[in-house]
Each structure stands twice: as structure tokens, then as C-alpha cells.
Amino acid sequence: MGLIYFCFWQRSLLCKYKFYIDTINLKRQHYIVIILILVFFHLNLFGQTAGNKGKKISTVVIDAGHGGKDPGASGSHSREKDITLAVALKVGRYIKANLPDVKVIYTRTRDRFVPLIKRGEIANKNKADLFISIHCNANNSHKPYGAETYVLGSDDSRSNRNMKVAMLENAAILLEDNAKSNYDGFDPNSPESYIIFSLKQNDYKQEESLVLAQKIQSQFKNRAGRKDRGVHQAGFLVLAGTYMPSVLVELGYLSNYTEEKYLLSEKGQSYLASAIYRAVKSYKQNYELENKTANNISSKTKQPKLNTTVKENTKVSGGVEYRVQFTTSTKKIPVTDKRFRAIPDVSVYYHNGLYKYTSGHFNTISEAAERQHKLKNRGYRSAWVVKMKGDKRYTGSVKNSVPKVTGQKATALEYRVQFYTSPQKRPLTSTRFKGVEAIAVYYQNGLYKYTAGHFSTISKATAYQKELRQKGFSDAFVIKWKEGKRVE
Ligand SMILES: [Zn+2]
Incomplete structure (x- = not known):
């Protein structure tokens, strides 16, 4: 049953696959295996491209946990939903005031019930770059206190402590009207349901979520003077529903009297919100600097001579x-x-x-x-x-992902003119390719090879080869192409 829960995660995609698979009427176990393969394939593809998708952090979704008929955890005289909303709005205000190029989107701005599935949808629809869900912890004992931040993953603690936190937060779906169909029977109180989170996650989302989570914890500790309970992983449904780096913050324990007082205070809320804002700012700066540097490296690298033999032009020295x-x-x-x-x-x-x-x-x-x-x-x-x-x-x-073969994917034999080779990936829209028609790229032996045209006969291709040579691509030559690859 848990496997089908992926339907929530990648719903539209899976339902499409389900349709195709149903029509060929496979055995049930084959069906599940195929679904898993397709899901991983899809997630991995996403992981591969997501890193290059946006060069800037321009949209942040701030999710105030709980709301409306769902109060969340309760303290002696506090409700989680009020504190999460107050802090979320402050985080948004700090970001708007200090990072004017960042768009802030809230999942709620008042005391309103929002299903978990809807929160992720808001972030996905708005193509957010970061998703931050804000919560407060509670415990049967009055002793525990401190702040911690979660990313999606399987519980790595021996005591299942992290899973218990996730269970408390996921229980919000029990108040939703269509929980059974929305989450495909996921039972937030059953440990078996959580096995699904031990499966491989999207690497890009996972790594970037951890980076942001570390930054938030470091700000909580150093700027707000909170007890640092660290970064953890657990199966939070709200984090599973998003495509972008996503974290869930537990600001502190409402069950601890001293911490409850702090969480209720204007000063406490401002410090916590300011810490989250500073973490976002630092994440944004690092992320954009790394992307900028990567771009500079590729544009400053000497252009290789137009030659079909492999030329090393990127030797580096000085250790x-x-x-x-x-x-x-x-x-x-x-x-x-x-x-x-x-x-x-x-x-x-x-x-x-x-x-x-x-x-x-x-x-x-x-x-x-x-x-x-x-x-x-x-x-x-x-x-x-x-x-x-x-x-x-x-x-x-230096981002250097292997491109998929672009252009026509014909099964028939065709001819192309190979005119440029580089160890660096160049965009097909690069100005150096100006005037070249139907550009495609393939990857072979560590080099990106650029071709022009899709010709049915060798004479048409040779004519275009001549044209390209006149344009300055003096080493252009004709290759044979079949079923997505070069043939001899
Ligand atoms: Zn909560």
C-alpha cells in the first residue's frame, strides 16, 4: 500500500504510467516494480536538471504549520498554529525588506486550515526555489528544549525519535476530508507506512535541503542563542510533496515552560524569524556565487581549436x-x-x-x-x-552534466555535419553557433560534439558541410547517425 503512496508524490506522472500499464494487464508485482523504476527514473532525471534550472534564488515559499481546525501541538497556554503563523509572517517580512529580488509566497496568512498536499502544490505551482515549513515541537516530558531542522529522509536515529516527530506532524492529514485518496491510504500512525521514505530520494533536492537546514541550525545557535538539536531526516509528508529543496523547522518545545515563554514572546519570535531569514540570505548568496563562478570558468576557458582530434585545453596547475x-x-x-x-x-x-x-x-x-x-x-x-x-x-x-541527445530521434539513417567539439558543454543558443542550422549535441569520450542538420542523403550533407566550412568551421565533416547514435 505504501508503494502506491508515491502516487501522491508524483501523481500526474504515475497516473499516466498506470494507464499504460493497466492496458497491458501485467501481474501485480511486475506492475509495482515498473512503477518504482519509472518513479526513480523520473526523480533522477529531475535531479540531473534541477541544478541547472535556476541560477538565482528568486521565490521562497514559507509554510506556517497547521491552522484553522488543526491547532497542532499545545503548550500550557499556547497553540502551535499561532506561533508558526507569527514567525512565518516575520520571516517573510524580513526577506521582503532585505532581499527585494526574492518573491515570498505564504501557504497561509491567517488562521486557516490548509491540507498538507495543498502546501506542496502551492510551492510547485509557483516554481519555488526553496520551501520552508515552520513548526513547534512538544513532548510528554517538560524537559526537552531546543530547535531542530528536518529534511525528508528515513529516520536515522536508533530510537525512531525522528519518525515520532514526523508522525505527530503528519497526523494533520487525519483532519483532511480526502486524506485516503490524497495520500493513497498512508497511515501517519503506522511505522510500516514510513518504509517508503527509506527509498532513494532526489539527490539534488536532498543535498540542497541539507545545506539550508545546516544554515538554519547554525543561525539558531549562533544568532538566536537556541539549543542546537541538529539536522535530522524523517518522513514528513509536507516535504515529500515538493520538488525543490525543502526543510521543516521545529522552533522549540511548547511542552517546556521556559521555551514556551520564549516562543510566545515578541522578541523570541523576532530572533527565530531573523535566524531563518539570515539562513535564506546566506544560502542564496552561496548558491548564486557558485553558479556565477561556474559560468565564469566556462566562459574564460580558452576555446578549443576546431579539430576533430581530442585536444586538451583545460590543463590546470598549482595543485x-x-x-x-x-x-x-x-x-x-x-x-x-x-x-x-x-x-x-x-x-x-x-x-x-x-x-x-x-x-x-x-x-x-x-x-x-x-x-x-x-x-x-x-x-x-x-x-x-x-x-x-x-x-x-x-x-x-564546474557544472558539467551529460546532455541528452537533442534534435530528431529518427530510427532511420540520417547524415549530420559535425562542426564543433569541446570538453565544455555549450548552450545550443551560443553566439559562436550563430547561423548554424538544426544544432544537436552528443557526448562521446569525454567530449561534447556538436552537429548541424538532419539530411537524408550524403550529398545534401556534404553541401551543407561546404557551407559551414565557408562560415569558418574549417574542420566540419559528415557523420552517419542512426537510432540516437553515431555509426561508422
Ligand atoms: Zn507542527
Whole structure:
């Protein structure tokens, strides 16, 4: 039953697949396996492209937990829904006042009930760059206090403590009218339901969510002077419904008298909201700086000569090297761990509160891109090339994802004119390709190869080759193309 819960997550997509699969009437277990493969495929594709999607953080959704008929947790004289709304509105006000290029969207601005599924939909529809859900904790004991931040994942604590927090928050769906169909029978109180969250998540969303979560905790501790209860992972439905980096903040415990007083105070709410705002600001600055640096690196790299043989034009010196980052973790895993067995030359470095694992040490981007390609084929779909100096990231990152073959996907044989090759990925709209028709790109042996036209005969292709040579692409030559790849 839990598996079908994915329908909520990727609903429209799955229902489409369900239709096709139903029509061919497969056995039930095949059906489930196929659905899972399709979901992972889709998530991975998303993970691959999401990193390049937006170069700026321009829309932030702030989600005040609970509301209306759902009061959330209660303290001795406080309700969670009132505190989350007050803090959410303050966060929004700080962002609007200090980051004028960021659009703030609230899931609610008054005491109103909003289903969990709707909150994610608001963020997805508005193509938000970040989603921040604000909550307060409660415990049977009066002792616990402090702030913590969650990202979507499976509970990694021994006591299932994190899952219990998620269960409390997910219980909000029991007040919803169509919960059974909206969440496909997900039972927020049954531990079995939570197995679904141990499945592989979208790497991009996961990593970026962790970065933001670390920043929020660091602000809570250093700026607001709160007890830092750390960053954790658990199965929160509200986080499962979004496509973008998403965190759930537990501001503090309403069950602790001292903390309840702080959470109810104007000063406490301002400090907490200011901490979240500062974390967003810092995340935005880092994110945009990294993207800017990546762009500068690719535009400053010397253009390769037009030649069909492989030319190394990206040699780096001074202790700078390229590695392929393939996974990250909040906990340190030894590089000899058996889960890395199949990956050559694993190293680890620490960055933005995360342990980041890389493969290889390369002098050139093209060598690294080849490794990246291999790791992607092994399932590390968001593997990417990072530039390192020693154990530190060097002037940002070099995004270098492998493009899909674009252009016509004919099964028939066709001819194309290959006119440009580069270890760097160039946009097809690049000004250097001005005047070239029907551009497509394919990736081979660590190089991006650009072709023009889709011709049915070799003579038509040769005529266009001549034209391109006159345009300055003096090494243009004709290739044969069939079923998505070059043939000899
Ligand atoms: Zn809550």
C-alpha cells in the first residue's frame, strides 16, 4: 500500500504510467516494480536538471504549520498554529525588506486550515526555489528544549525519535476530508507506512535541503542563542510533496515552560524569524556565487581549436585538480566502506556542513567528465565535476552534466555535419553557433560534439558541410547517425 503512496508524490506522472500499464494487464508485482523504476527514473532525471534550472534564488515559499481546525501541538497556554503563523509572517517580512529580488509566497496568512498536499502544490505551482515549513515541537516530558531542522529522509536515529516527530506532524492529514485518496491510504500512525521514505530520494533536492537546514541550525545557535538539536531526516509528508529543496523547522518545545515563554514572546519570535531569514540570505548568496563562478570558468576557458582530434585545453596547475562528486552525507562514512566498493579512488571533503564524496583526481575536465559519465551510468545520476585545491573546493564548481541527445530521434539513417567539439558543454543558443542550422549535441569520450542538420542523403550533407566550412568551421565533416547514435 505504501508503494502506491508515491502516487501522491508524483501523481500526474504515475497516473499516466498506470494507464499504460493497466492496458497491458501485467501481474501485480511486475506492475509495482515498473512503477518504482519509472518513479526513480523520473526523480533522477529531475535531479540531473534541477541544478541547472535556476541560477538565482528568486521565490521562497514559507509554510506556517497547521491552522484553522488543526491547532497542532499545545503548550500550557499556547497553540502551535499561532506561533508558526507569527514567525512565518516575520520571516517573510524580513526577506521582503532585505532581499527585494526574492518573491515570498505564504501557504497561509491567517488562521486557516490548509491540507498538507495543498502546501506542496502551492510551492510547485509557483516554481519555488526553496520551501520552508515552520513548526513547534512538544513532548510528554517538560524537559526537552531546543530547535531542530528536518529534511525528508528515513529516520536515522536508533530510537525512531525522528519518525515520532514526523508522525505527530503528519497526523494533520487525519483532519483532511480526502486524506485516503490524497495520500493513497498512508497511515501517519503506522511505522510500516514510513518504509517508503527509506527509498532513494532526489539527490539534488536532498543535498540542497541539507545545506539550508545546516544554515538554519547554525543561525539558531549562533544568532538566536537556541539549543542546537541538529539536522535530522524523517518522513514528513509536507516535504515529500515538493520538488525543490525543502526543510521543516521545529522552533522549540511548547511542552517546556521556559521555551514556551520564549516562543510566545515578541522578541523570541523576532530572533527565530531573523535566524531563518539570515539562513535564506546566506544560502542564496552561496548558491548564486557558485553558479556565477561556474559560468565564469566556462566562459574564460580558452576555446578549443576546431579539430576533430581530442585536444586538451583545460590543463590546470598549482595543485588544482578535478574530481567527480557523487554523493553527500551528514555523517562521516569511511572511504573504505563497502557501499563505495565499486567506485574507484574515493576521497571525502567537508563543505557546508556535509561530508562530500568524490571519485578520482584529474588534471583535465574532460578526464573528469569521462568518470562522471561512468558514475552516472552506475546510478549516481547527479554526479558532477568539482574543481578542488587540496581538500577545498576551488573558486566554485564546474557544472558539467551529460546532455541528452537533442534534435530528431529518427530510427532511420540520417547524415549530420559535425562542426564543433569541446570538453565544455555549450548552450545550443551560443553566439559562436550563430547561423548554424538544426544544432544537436552528443557526448562521446569525454567530449561534447556538436552537429548541424538532419539530411537524408550524403550529398545534401556534404553541401551543407561546404557551407559551414565557408562560415569558418574549417574542420566540419559528415557523420552517419542512426537510432540516437553515431555509426561508422
Ligand atoms: Zn507542527
